Amino acid sequence: MQWHKKDMDQYLQAKEYIDTIVMTLAPFQFSNDQELIKLTYQEELLHIFAAEITRELSGRTVQIPAYHYLKNSDKEIEISRMNEWIADCKKQPFAHFFILTFDAAWKKHEKALDGNLLWLPSVQLGDLHSKEMQQYIREQVMQISELIQSYWQNE
Incomplete structure (x- = not known):
């Protein structure tokens, strides 16, 4: 489910089955021209x-x-601040909270987070709609999905 009204209506009707949050963690820096394209x-x-x-x-x-x-x-x-977000979400309650990021700097702070940090190695700039990129995305999604499912199995 996405953060859309239609999906949240659906969530409210089935929330006893939905126990996992996925959140992206993205740096923002408009002041650095060198980083602007890469970060976006x-x-x-x-x-x-x-x-x-x-x-x-x-x-x-x-x-x-x-x-x-x-x-x-x-x-x-x-x-x-992130732990406040996580605490608020866990009031629903959610049992699992996954944070996706390309920023390796967060790895040394992951133990302080109340969720599971999933660091992804950054990718070279390219066409997000190319066949190669679509295949890469598919492979990564399958691996991450398997990882998340392993957390579910260890409940």
Whole structure:
């Protein structure tokens, strides 16, 4: 399910079966021309990954809005804010919270997060609609979906 009214109406009717949140974690930095294209491309790709994972695991997952932060922001402040998001979501209750990111800097902070960080290696800029990229996305989605399902099995 996506963060759309129609999907949230559906969620409210079946929420006892939906126990997993998928959120993307994306840096924002408009002030750096060198990073601008790379960061926007990565955010587009993250959104595609999250949407495809949510579709692949439909019936148990909800994709919430992306969490954005300034690239050079204080990670401790961002961790506190993200953990507030997670705490609010877990009031529904959700048992699993997955955070997708291309930013490897978050790996050293993942233990402070109240969710599971899934770091994806960044990808070279390219056409998101090319056959090669579509195949890459499909392969990554399958692997991530299997990983999420392994968390479900270990409940």
